[in-house]
Amino acid sequence: MGAVAWDEPGVSYEQGEGEPMGPVLEVRGVTRRFGAVTALDDVSLDVGDGELVGLLGPNGAGKTTLLSLVSGLRRPDSGAVRLFGGDPRDAANRLALGTTPQDTGLPATLTVGEVVDFVAGHYPTPMTRSEALARFGLEDLVRRQTGGLSGGQRRRLAVALALVGRPRLVLLDEPTTGLDVEARHLLWDALREYHADGATVLLTSHYLEEIEALAQRVVVMGGGRVLADDSLPAVLDLVSVRRVSFTTPGAGPTTPGTERQALTALPGAHGLHDAQVLDDGSTRWTMLASDADVLVRALVTHDVAFRELEVRGASLEEAFLALTLTDPQETAR
Numbered sequence: 001m002g003a004v005a006w007d008e009p010g011v012s013y014e015q016g017e018g019e020p021m022g023p024v025l026e027v028r029g030v031t032r033r034f035g036a037v038t039a040l041d042d043v044s045l046d047v048g049d050g051e052l053v054g055l056l057g058p059n060g061a062g063k064t065t066l067l068s069l070v071s072g073l074r075r076p077d078s079g080a081v082r083l084f085g086g087d088p089r090d091a092a093n094r095l096a097l098g099t100t101p102q103d104t105g106l107p108a109t110l111t112v113g114e115v116v117d118f119v120a121g122h123y124p125t126p127m128t129r130s131e132a133l134a135r136f137g138l139e140d141l142v143r144r145q146t147g148g149l150s151g152g153q154r155r156r157l158a159v160a161l162a163l164v165g166r167p168r169l170v171l172l173d174e175p176t177t178g179l180d181v182e183a184r185h186l187l188w189d190a191l192r193e194y195h196a197d198g199a200t201v202l203l204t205s206h207y208l209e210e211i212e213a214l215a216q217r218v219v220v221m222g223g224g225r226v227l228a229d230d231s232l233p234a235v236l237d238l239v240s241v242r243r244v245s246f247t248t249p250g251a252g253p254t255t256p257g258t259e260r261q262a263l264t265a266l267p268g269a270h271g272l273h274d275a276q277v278l279d280d281g282s283t284r285w286t287m288l289a290s291d292a293d294v295l296v297r298a299l300v301t302h303d304v305a306f307r308e309l310e311v312r313g314a315s316l317e318e319a320f321l322a323l324t325l326t327d328p329q330e331t332a333r
C-alpha cells in the first residue's frame with residue numbers, strides 16, 4: 001500500500017484540522033505503465049463535491065485505467081490518488097464510492113430483487129428495493145433471474161447497483177454503450193436525477209452526445225494525458241473542428257515541405273491531417289480547420305491552385321487529433 005505516497009516531493013496536500021473537506025477526488029501527477037505501454041502519463045485532476053464530470057477520449061486513452069486507480073483496483077507507478085481525502089486502496093475510503101465497470105458480472109440465478117437486496121445490504125443507508133428499481137424502470141423485472149435479462153436491462157441493473165448504497169461519488173465506465181436510444185435516455189434521466197440529489201458523478205464515454213447530455217465539465221484524454229479540462233461549452237468549441245480536403249497539382253514552384261508549411265500557416269487552419277501523393281503526381285490534402293470558411297477564403301486569396309474541395313464536420317477522433325496537434329508537420333502522416 002506504500003506505493004501511493006502522497007507526501008512525495010512536488011505533491012502538496014494541505015488540510016488543517018477542522019477545515020472543510022478538500023475535493024472528493026484528487027489525482028496528482030499520476031503515471032501508470034503496463035509493460036512498454038504508458039496508459040497514464042502525468043495525469044492530474046481534481047473533482048469537487050457535486051460535480052458531474054465527463055471523461056471523454058478515444059479507445060486506449062487511459063480512461064478505464066484512471067478509474068481503476070480511483071477505485072483502488074490498481075496503484076499508480078508514481079504520483080498519488082486521494083479519494084475522500086484518503087487512500088482508495090483502503091476499503092474504508094471506498095464506502096461512499098459506487099462503480100459500474102464496462103462489464104458487470106451478475107449471478108445468473110439470482111433475481112433482480114435479490115441482487116438489489118444483496119448489494120444494498122453492504123451499505124449503512126441504502127435505497128429501498130423499490131426506489132432502486134423505480135429509478136431505473138426495473139420494477140416489472142423484480143422476479144426475473146438476472147441470467148434472463150437483455151443487454152440493456154443488465155446495464156440498467158448494473159447502474160442501479162452502483163447507486164443503491166447512495167454513494168457520494170459514482171464512477172461510470174461507458175454506462176450506455178450498446179444501449180438503444182430509449183434505454184440510453186432512461187439511464188441519462190436516472191443519472192441526472194441522482195446527481196441533482198447531491199452526488200458527484202464521473203463518467204467515461206466515447207460519445208460526445210452522451211457527454212453533452214450529462215456533463216457540466218469535460219476532461220478530454222488522449223494517449224494517457226489530459227488534453228483539455230474545461231466547461232462543456234468550452235470543450236464543444238474546441239472539438240468543433242472541420243475537415244477541409246482538396247487536391248493541388250504536384251508540380252509547382254514550391255517543394256512539398258514548404259507547401260505543407262505554407263498551408264498550415266493559413267488563417268483558419270488548425271493543422272494538417274493527411275497529405276497523399278496521387279498517381280497523377282498531384283497531392284490530396286486533408287486539413288483540420290478551426291474556421292473552415294476562413295481557410296477556404298485564404299486558399300483562394302493565396303492563389304492555391306486547388307480542386308475537388310470538400311468540407312465536412314470532423315469526427316470526434318479527428319477532433320481529438322486536433323487537440324493533440326502541436327506541430328502539424330510532425331503529426332501529419
Ligand SMILES: Nc1ncnc2c1ncn2[C@@H]1O[C@H](COP(=O)(O)OP(=O)(O)OP(=O)(O)O)[C@@H](O)[C@H]1O
Pocket residue numbers: 034035037038039057058059060061062063064065066206
Ligand atoms: N492490464 C493491462 N495490460 C496491458 N496493457 C493495458 C492494460 N490495461 C490497459 N492497458 C493499455 O493501456 C492503455 C490505456 O487503456 P485504457 O483501457 O485505460 O483506455 P480507455 O481510454 O479506457 O479505452 P477504452 O475506451 O477502449 O476502454 C491502452 O493502450 C491499453 O491497451
